[in-house]
Structure formats: structure tokens, C-alpha cells
Amino acid sequence: MNSQTRAGSGPPVPGFPGVVYQIYPRSFRDTSGDGVGDLEGIRRGLDHLSWLGVDAVWLSPIFPSPMADFGYDVADYCDVDEVFGSLQDLDRLIAEAHERGLEVWLDWVPNHTSDEHPWFVASRSSPDDPKRDWYLWRDPAPDGGPPNNWIRHFAHEPAWTLDEDSGQYYLHQFLPQQPDVNWAEPGLRQAMHDVLRFWMDRGVDGFRADVVHLIGKDPALPDDEGDWVGIPRAAFHHESVTHEHLRGIRAVLDEYPGPRRMVGEINLLDPREVASYVADDQLHLAFHFGLLYVPWEAERVRATIAEVDAAFAEVGATPTWALGNHDNPRVRTRTGDEAAARAAAMLLLTLRGTPFLYAGDELGLRDAEVGPGQVVDPGGRDGCRAPVPWTADPGHGWAGRPWLPWPPEPEESSLERQRSAQDSILHLHRRLLTARRDSAALVRGDQQLLDLPGEVVAYRRSDGADERLVVVNFATDEVPVEVGPGWDVQIASDGTGEGRGFTGRLGARQAVLLEPSGP
Numbered sequence: 331m332n333s334q335t336r337a338g339s340g341p342p343v344p345g346f347p348g349v350v351y352q353i354y355p356r357s358f359r360d361t362s363g364d365g366v367g368d369l370e371g372i373r374r375g376l377d378h379l380s381w382l383g384v385d386a387v388w389l390s391p392i393f394p395s396p397m398a399d400f401g402y403d404v405a406d407y408c409d410v411d412e413v414f415g416s417l418q419d420l421d422r423l424i425a426e427a428h429e430r431g432l433e434v435w436l437d438w439v440p441n442h443t444s445d446e447h448p449w450f451v452a453s454r455s456s457p458d459d460p461k462r463d464w465y466l467w468r469d470p471a472p473d474g475g476p477p478n479n480w481i482r483h484f485a486h487e488p489a490w491t492l493d494e495d496s497g498q499y500y501l502h503q504f505l506p507q508q509p510d511v512n513w514a515e516p517g518l519r520q521a522m523h524d525v526l527r528f529w530m531d532r533g534v535d536g537f538r539a540d541v542v543h544l545i546g547k548d549p550a551l552p553d554d555e556g557d558w559v560g561i562p563r564a565a566f567h568h569e570s571v572t573h574e575h576l577r578g579i580r581a582v583l584d585e586y587p588g589p590r591r592m593v594g595e596i597n598l599l600d601p602r603e604v605a606s607y608v609a610d611d612q613l614h615l616a617f618h619f620g621l622l623y624v625p626w627e628a629e630r631v632r633a634t635i636a637e638v639d640a641a642f643a644e645v646g647a648t649p650t651w652a653l654g655n656h657d658n659p660r661v662r663t664r665t666g667d668e669a670a671a672r673a674a675a676m677l678l679l680t681l682r683g684t685p686f687l688y689a690g691d692e693l694g695l696r697d698a699e700v701g702p703g704q705v706v707d708p709g710g711r712d713g714c715r716a717p718v719p720w721t722a723d724p725g726h727g728w729a730g731r732p733w734l735p736w737p738p739e740p741e742e743s744s745l746e747r748q749r750s751a752q753d754s755i756l757h758l759h760r761r762l763l764t765a766r767r768d769s770a771a772l773v774r775g776d777q778q779l780l781d782l783p784g785e786v787v788a789y790r791r792s793d794g795a796d797e798r799l800v801v802v803n804f805a806t807d808e809v810p811v812e813v814g815p816g817w818d819v820q821i822a823s824d825g826t827g828e829g830r831g832f833t834g835r836l837g838a839r840q841a842v843l844l845e846p847s848g849p
């Protein structure tokens with residue numbers, strides 16, 4: 331049975347039953363002394379990940395790149411940038427991760443390459459080059475301006491750059507250094523498929539596919555209509571042909587034994603649109619970023635969970651949940667304080683579906699304050715990419731001075747300090763991961779949202795006789811919660827009352843995981 335197939339009338343089965351840990355390699359741990367994290371730093375971190383209890387590691391891009399978008403501008407899909415190490419380092423990392431039962435997922439960037447990729451260099455060299463149509467070249471509009479009104483990400487500027495030599499414009503939905511490729515070209519598709527094969531041959535277990543909803547284009551590239559709707563303005567450009575491309579991609583994954591999984595970054599607002607990309611013959615998982623963008627208020631969070639869960643259930647799948655990543659403020663910064671970040675962790679790791687945990691969120695890291703002279707990212711996302719402090723001493727376990735400033739209070743939030751404090755947010759994450767692994771209800775159970783009054787989000791997870799209740803108080807004062815008798819506190823976000831009967835009261839911004847009381 332395929333992982334997405336519905337088992338009888340039972341609940342949908344997750345596309346990945348474990349927890350995925352996202353590493354932004356530049357910021358994880360530097361061992362070479364250049365201030366940029368590297369593969370060896372990740373290898374040395376594997377024991378931490380095993381101890382924590384995650385199941386897979388997704389690495390943001392580690393391929394050779396001019397780093398205009400810090401690796402999301404790929405110049406060679408089948409190698410490792412020397413700033414991170416070598417192919418051999420990656421082989422070793424994969425082998426040692428597998429020894430610990432951890433999967434390794436890479437970040438595949440199928441919508442655009444770097445302008446320094448040999449494919450684009452060839453394409454740009456002449457309108458007659460065989461690779462010309464691997465990218466999207468168009469004549470200027472009659473007034474000499476860009477061919478349509480599309481706006482690129484990161485700036486309110488045209489998504490087109492004029493190439494003086496040929497007099498044509500090329501499309502780039504991100505930086506000018508990130509030309510969009512043309513998936514309508516069979517040669518390009520073949521080459522992109524071969525990239526996946528290259529990595530699966532080396533033992534890679536899965537991929538995160540960057541903005542994969544953008545790969546299908548209407549060849550007419552018509553003007554956008556209407557107003558921009560916030561970040562997923564690219565919503566205008568996703569086309570049904572993308573589904574066909576995803577079927578081709580899935581067929582490549584299915585050539586390999588064992589489940590080789592793909593999670594797509596589908597940056598669209600409507601969860602039903604996002605879920606339409608998840609199916610037996612398309613993606614295993616798709617990000618809907620509802621919980622990442624929604625104001626952190628009980629009502630909005632509850633509505634988002636309901637809407638996203640229902641949209642995925644309709645296609646027989648389960649959602650993926652992320653409260654942080656390398657593009658958005660950290661959950662601790664966004665929710666305001668550590669109590670709220672702890673409660674958020676309870677949600678993330680107990681909701682139906684696949685949680686993605688952004689490295690450093692298990693430490694409750696906050697965004698770094700990045701002064702005007704320290705900004706390096708064209709998208710203004712430096713704060714959440716601050717380096718992870720491993721040790722409490724001033725070097726924090728990094729061989730060199732990091733490429734970005736430390737997050738606030740790096741000693742207190744360091745892994746070393748938190749490992750030795752049983753009541754730290756780090757230990758909370760570990761205990762939640764253990765509780766999740768040990769409960770069929772949490773891994774794959776049904777989910778029912780409860781209608782409780784006040785600023786409370788609550789749901790019941792159940793799989794046969796195995797049951798759990800999760801109750802999260804968003805309010806800044808104590809609230810009474812009526813869940814009926816017979817529940818013990820298995821885990822409390824602040825550690826209070828664990829192992830005892832639930833008192834029916836939740837503290838300010840407190841969350842609890844409840845289990846049926848013993849006989």
C-alpha cells in the first residue's frame with residue numbers, strides 16, 4: 331500500500347510518519363574556521379539529533395553556488411560547494427546518519443538555476459544554442475520594456491532582465507542571478523530527473539523541492555491580474571501542467587527501492603490547492619505555511635488547523651507542519667516569549683501530520699539582531715539564520731567567527747547549557763519526540779478538534795485504544811478547562827503537574843499533553 335492510500339475508512343496515513351529536522355548548513359556548526367557551517371559540523375551534530383529523537387534531516391542547499399541567494403542559486407546540482415566540504419564528506423555524513431537510523435533529505439531547486447550554471451551560460455551564449463529554450467527568453471514588449479508585468483520576489487522590480495547581446499529578456503521570479511528554467515523542454519526535464527537519480531544513487535532518502543509549484547508555466551506568460559496577495563504572489567503563476575511534471579518526478583523517485591520521499595514547497599495560501607499536489611502519483615508531502623504565517627492567536631490557529639487538516643484529509647493525506655524555517659522569523663521571536671514557544675512546540679509535535687522542526691528551535695533560539703552594516707541576505711532573512719550556539723563558552727563551539735551575529739543570550743540558550751538543565755525547552759522537545767514515537771495515536775491517529783471556550787486550542791488524537799488530548803492555553807492568564815475526568819498530565823510545557831491527574835486548570839500560556847489515567 332502506498333503511504334498516501336487511505337486504509338479503509340480509517341484516518342489518512344502520514345506521507346512520512348517521523349519528524350524532519352531542517353538544517354541551514356551555513357548556520358549549524360563551523361569546523362573549518364571560516365565562520366560558515368559545514369558538513370563536518372553536521373556530522374558531528376548527528377549524536378545530538380539521535381539523542382533528540384528526530385527521524386530525518388533536511389539540508390538546505392549544499393551545492394556549488396555563487397551564493398547570491400545563499401545556495402538557492404545552484405551552479406552545479408551534482409557536487410558540494412567547497413565552503414561546506416566535499417562529496418566525500420557528504421557520503422560519510424549519509425553513511426553515519428543511516429547508521430543512526432536517520433534519513434538524509436537534500437534541497438532540490440527545480441524552478442531556477444544560478445546564472446553561472448553551465449546550462450544558463452550556454453543558453454545565454456546565443457539564440458541558436460541548443461540550450462536556449464531551457465530558460466524562458468522573450469522579446470521585449472513593443473515599448474522595449476519587459477515582456478509582461480510580473481514582479482520578482484525580494485523587490486518590487488520586474489521579473490525580467492534584458493540581455494544586451496541578444497536583445498531578449500530572460501525570466502527570473504527571484505534574483506536576476508536566478509533564471510527560471512523551462513520545464514516544457516524535454517532535455518531540461520531529463521537533466522533535472524538525472525539530478526535526483528545522482529543523489530539517490532548516493533543513498534539520499536528524500537528531497538525538499540524548492541518552490542516546486544512554479545515549475546509549470548503557461549507558455550504565453552500572460553500578464554498578472556489583480557493585486558498581490560502577500561508572499562505567495564507566485565500563486566498567479568502555478569499552472570495545471572505542474573501536476574504532470576510532478577508525476578514525472580514521482581516516477582523517478584519510484585524507480586528506487588524503499589520510500590524515497592519528496593516534500594514540496596507549495597507557497598500558496600489555499601490549503602486545497604496545496605493538497606492537490608499530494609497524491610500517490612505526485613508529492614508525498616507538501617508544505618502549507620498556514621501556521622507559519624497566521625497571527626499567533628487561539629482562534630486563528632484553531633481555524634488554520636481545521637482548514638488545513640480538512641483539505642489534506644480530502645485527498646487522503648495528512649499535512650506537514652512548520653513553525654519555523656530559514657525564511658521566516660523564529661517561533662520564539664514570533665510568539666513573544668519562551669512559555670509561548672514551549673506551547674507551540676507541543677502543538678507542532680502532536681498535530682496530525684508530519685512536523686518539520688527548524689534547527690535551533692529546539693533551543694528556543696530567537697532571531698539575531700542584525701545591524702544595517704551586517705545585512706547579507708537580499709530577502710532580509712538574516713535574523714532567523716543566526717548561528718546555533720553549541721557550547722556556553724564565547725566561541726560557542728564554532729571554529730571561526732560566524733558569518734552572522736549570535737542570537738540573543740547565546741550562553742544561556744546553548745546546547746551545552748540546556749542539555750544539563752532537565753527543565754529546558756530542549757528537554758521538552760526531546761520528551762515530546764519520545765512521547766510521539768511511543769504513541770500510535772500521535773503518529774498516525776485520528777484528530778478531533780474540541781470546542782472549548784476561551785483562548786484555548788484543544789484536540790483529541792486516537793488510534794484504537796490509544797488516546798491523547800492536547801490542550802494549549804494562548805491566554806496570558808490561568809484558565810479553567812473542562813475535558814472530563816480520567817486524564818493524567820503526561821507532559822506539561824512548563825513541567826508542572828506531570829504524572830498526576832489533570833486539575834482542569836491551565837497556567838498562562840501553558841500547554842499539556844494528557845493521557846488516560848491508569849487503572
Ligand code: NOJ
Nearest residue numbers: 399402504540541656657
Ligand atoms: C524558497 C526558499 O526557501 C528561499 O530561501 C529561496 O530564497 C527561494 N525559494 C528561491 O529559491
